[in-house]
Amino acid sequence: MTAGLILLVEDNADDEKLTLRALKKHNIANPIVVARDGQEAMDYLLDSSKQLPAVILLDLKLPKISGLEVLRQVRATARTQFVPVVILTSSNEDADLIAGYKGGCNSYIRKPVDFDQFVEAARTLGLYWLVLNEAPPVSC
């Protein structure tokens, strides 16, 4: 079995780079696929030739299709319904939290401004979802 794939849905290039760096910093060598908007993410996820990610790191504020919509579609699609989704966003608005959990996200993490904290969050994330967490079976 190949190492778990991470799908990073992030439109901000800075954030993408910082996220990747934070992950790398902790030697998380798992393959990372980056989708720059919701549509791209969905295209990837709905393409059955592609490997299903072990975890989706999902920003909420995305061009074209919003993060919440992506979450809804992920949960609505049989193929992706069990894929763990971690919302990784700047917002800690109650409304967003509620919408996220209602949509069936598995975790909600607010991106800290402090990069050190961000790195720590990324490490914890990777350790948890990629190592500790048992991913659902590929086909079920």
Added chain:
Amino acid sequence: MNAQAQGIRGAISGRWHVPAMLALVLIATSFYSYLLFHTLLELLTVLVAMAAFVVTWHTFPASRNHYLLLLGCGYFWVGALDLVHTLAYRGMNILPSVTTSNEPTQLWIAARYSEALLLLAAPLVIARPLHRSLSFALPAAVAIALFSLIMSGNFPDCFVEGKGLTPFKIYSEYLIIAILFGAMAQLWQRRAALDPRIVAGILLANAFTVGAELCFTQYASVFGPANLLGHIFKLFGFWMIYSVLVEFAFRHPQQAPAPDAPPYRPAPRAFWPLASAAVLVPLLIFCAVAWQGYQQTMRETQVDAQRSAEIFYRHARNVFQTHELIAERVSEHLRAMSWDEIEQSNGIRGYLKQITVDFPQAQAIWLADGSGRIRNASEPLPASPLSVADRDYFNALRARDRGTTIGQLVQGRVIKGWNFSTARRRESASGAFDGAVIVTIYENYFSDFWNRSAAEPGTVVALVRGDGQFLARAPRIEPNALAIPADAPLFQYPHTVEQGAYRTRSRTDGVDRFYVFRRLPRYDVLLLYGNSIDAALASWRAEMAVYAALFGSAALALLMLALATLRTQRQAEMQERNAILEAHVRERTAELRESEARFRAIASNSPDHLIVQDKELRYVYVMNPQLGLTEADMLGKTDRDFLSAEDAGKLEAVKRRVLKDAKPVQVQTFLRDRSGDLQWFEGTYVPRLGEDGQPDGLIGYFRNVTERKKTEAEIQRRTAELDAANKDLESFSYSVSHDLRAPLRSIDGFARMLEEDYSAKIDDEGKDALHRVRSAAQRMGELIDDLLKLSRLSRSDMYAEPVDLSALARSVAEDLKASDPGRNVIFDIPPRLEAHGDRRLLTVLLENLLGNAWKFTGRHAHARIELGALQKDGKPVYFVRDDGAGFDMTYVATLFAPFQRLHLAADFPGTGIGLATVRRIVQRHGGRVWAEAAVEQGATFYFTLEPESTVAAATAAQHI
């Protein structure tokens, strides 16, 4: 006191010549006749009293002086008693039942008692006014009661003929003097309420009356110098009263009312009480006088009957004694003679004749033998033998052993005319019956004498035998032999009763009489005297007729007086009512004028539109015509004449409903004006009710609210804008949270990357710069977070419930202690602190306040943080107090603004958003937050969680 003295001087100085002159004239008359003096003087006082009454009574509506009114009425009745006193005075011979000086003296005392009591009682009505009719009726009651007592003989005797005044009379005078002194004291006490001249005058009158009374205790006769002086004093006293009453009734009516006299109220119609009094009072007096006269007449009739009966009895007794004497003497003279000798003796006739001449009581003398044959007589006998054997007296003598008997009234056989006889038994030596000596007397011997002696009509005098047969009667009746029936009252008396009296209606002539009878000794013969009651009452009746006329006139006069009084009173009332009415009309007119003016002012300046329409919905009144119309366009027309068919139909439908239901209807409608623009109107149609209570039209008042409608539309538009702006703001803060933070993260992240990846190439200064870049970015992140928190507080929903602030505070304190276990801080939190608010927000509030306190005590080794509450206006004021760094009150104004800090971040970390958050939370609860502090002396933050009193709120609102 000055006023009093002036009043007394005024009273003494003036008006004395008239009574003085009168007194001199009257004293002069006393030398001619004391009775004339007395009569004139008393009549003068009566006149003065009556005049005073008339004046005060009729000027009362103007003067309104209850004190003077009562005096006037009272003196009327004192005068009335004095009048009767004068009429009854000795020598006047006007009142027949009054024969001594007792009654006039009693009347005098009664009048003086009345006067003294009146003077004593009158000052009382100064404070408590008496009704006008009562003012007259009360003294009347007293006077009539006293008069009735005197006339019925129930008043104590005042004068006894030959002895002079009784102690009652004398002590009464002293008592009256005492009462008068009491009256003076009474008046003096109440002098403040009266004109000083009134007080002085009445006091002087009192003094004169006292003087008069002192004189009257002295005199022994009703004609004497003390009596004269007393009467003169009395005249002066009356004159003084009269002067005061007239003076103040006429000349100074405006000064007369007492200062605190209540406003005059028209008396209720008192016609019937007054009329009844006018009729009843004289009627009662008349009845008393009549009854008195009747009793007197009856007494006199009885006395007269007794006296007359006595006289006639003595006369009759003498006659019969004479008869007996004659019979006895004749018997003695003839004792030795036989009947034949008697018959043949020539001297006997002459002897007997001589006796009849000597004694006219004996009309004839007869001598009858044992068989009844007349043997001799004083009269010549007829040729044929004459026998008296059929006469009852002869048979009575023969049958019974009786010395003398009286025969019945018979028609004479020898002497003509009605006569009766006294017969004396003649006895033989053996004592056997042997004839009789008979003395005959004419019936008219008695009746003629009686007729002469008792000539009054209806009087009867009679001699009646025990069997009821008349012997004689005056006036004579035919046939003379009639008898009194055996069941007559006379025969109710046993034969042993010597005399008696009774009243009955005679069955002989039908006259009602008072009878007195006397029984003659030794004979069963009664002398009966009766005098006619009718005849006796005739004079009484005549007298009573005169009285009736007198009292009838008096009643009529009083009735007229009552009517006149009532008419005067009614006129006064009418005038008063008219005056009130006129004043009212004036007032109402002024009000109306003012109201009209006010209405005009409002109408001309008011935007309101007022219309009145009749039943056919034609306009009858228009104010502020709208829609570019004028009054002329509308008056007399209907809506259809000047509105579009659509608008008119709309309005008239509503108006018809108002007319039909008779209920107001509120209307909001738009109409097109002449230029076709829409005009909005708001108002009410009210039914106008006619006299039958049914709507006979309607009134509408309207306001053109077009401008308001426009404003409302504008407000709606702006509200929508505001909502949109709020939405924008929300999306803005959302953007802030996302989009502002993202670059910060980049700044921090890439600065970090530089630090890590290029540390070899960057010198220490560069590294420091990178560190500062990162610090700034991180701080900005915190600021954004706090700002978002604050904005969320403002937007989040609130749920108010009872909250225990102490529990929340303890939880916050635990967290704080846990964050830095090394610190020595005492939290002073009460066991329970009730509040009403949103639990989540209050938690944030306490986190901030306690957190601040925790933070600003951080430099002190020991710290104390207190949570508590005060009561202000019955509402709790919570506070959090610390003994930390405090702050300078100079900057308190900026304390609660966001991002304002009073300390360096280096000293005390923080974004400056905490107190702004606190204020936001308190404001959302409707409360207020403020602080008191001093540098290094700690700070206290107060807050309330409910609005302060509405007044304070209103004041606050005004300041805004």
